[in-house]
Amino acid sequence: MSQLYEEAERLKIRFAAAYSKLHQQGLITDEELDDILDAIDRIDELSTEELEQRLGRFKRLA
């Protein structure tokens, strides 16, 4: 269980770092990055639909 938490946290950090790079390249704005990081932070609380709604628009950048 603990390992799962750590794995999930590592994944979140990697996601956050990846989107931060996109921000550095000017592909997303400050507000967008804040929104993405907030969604990543609350990923356990959001439904698949909500995630799709908040992060889906950035698929094109991935």
Added chain:
Amino acid sequence: MSMTNNLSTGLTSEQALADIESERRLLGILIKHPNYVDAAVERLRAEHFVDPIHRKIYQAILDLYTLGGRISYTQLFNRLRKDGSIPSLEKALLELTEAFVSPAEFEPSLDILIEKHAKRAILQAAEEIQRMVLLDTVENLSALQAKAQELIFQATSQSGEEDVKDLMTVLNKCYVQLVERKEGRKPYGLPVRFPAIDVMTTGFKKKDLIILAARPSMGKTSLALNFAVNVAKPPRNVPVLIFSLEMDDEQIGDRLVLSELFRYRNRDGSPVVSPMDYSTRLDDEQFAKTQGVFNELFNLPIYICDKRGLSVTEIRAKARKVKAEAPDLGLIIIDYLQLIKPPPNSGNRNHALVVGDIVRELRDLAGELDLPIILLSQLNRGVEQRENKRPVMSDLRDSGNIEEFADVIMFLYREDYYYPEKARAEGTEGYTEVIFAKQRKGPTGSCYIRFAKEFTRFIEESPRREGE
């Protein structure tokens, strides 16, 4: 401050006194279990971390905590990203996710960081002292000694007990003292072996500032010196430090001897050695008695500083030095308040405020050294203009906030000081009223002792009252 290289390991002293694993462990626990942040905030500051990245992460945790925000890796990432001061932020946070096994590691890791930090502080103080000595940056030796003490004191007082204690901790301390008192191992306060006074005070308490005030020649210094000898004598042998800003060491030494010679009487009640004999020439018997007194006094743990014009800073430095040499130092006497040199920048300030600061700093010193300080003080002349010349609290008013800061205020009053002929006629010469005008931990009121002025000696003797 940079640290010197440790020759055997090649590490700087700071690196040698770091525990990076404990730092990681603690941060990992705080991020995964934010309920531990409360306990960390109490004892841990950012400077407890050696690794500058860890220091920044801890500070970010504290910032999020203070703002009431959620603490998580993502939140920390976002906060630290904006700050931009950690280039390898992703790597630093990833390392923390696997830094600990169980939150039970929190307390031991916290203790390690606090201990390492305390050791680094001592080392830094030592290095600063070394630098001051070798580069000769301080103007004179006494200033250098005072500065060195200050640095060591600051370095060694950082890991003291917590400011806010739970009731159980407080009651535990009280209970231990209660048992020690019951078993006769420890009195409540420091008795000065004048039963009338000890009954009023139950002994002078540690950390207390006691004001002993009276008009000139009333017997303040004599009583304080009597206290010093009584406390320092066997069986208690409590070390005492006397700051005499008025009298020199020989005068004090003579007074101590004379007050002990009071005990020796001929069959007709006359003294074996009178003050006049002592200050002129003694016969063989008188010399033998006096020599006996010297032998008794030689071994008493009494330290005397007779340097005039000392400031509170200098008094504090000297007191700390004596405390370091004699850790069981149990009493400090300062004779007297009005002779303490004000700080150099106090020229334009109201005199009462300056004196108030001195009194407050001395009370802080009593707390710091965990002992009672008896501060002698003059009274203003207002006393003389009243019909009833017993001192009252308002007679101290020109001397700053003494009333506010002092834990005990004692006044001395002798009727024979004002009405010598009346006292002679009534046989009440030397009878002294000790007025307890304030006692934070005891009753107010008066008790009586007698002053044998020529011997500078107070003795326990109740006054005769009318009809007795």
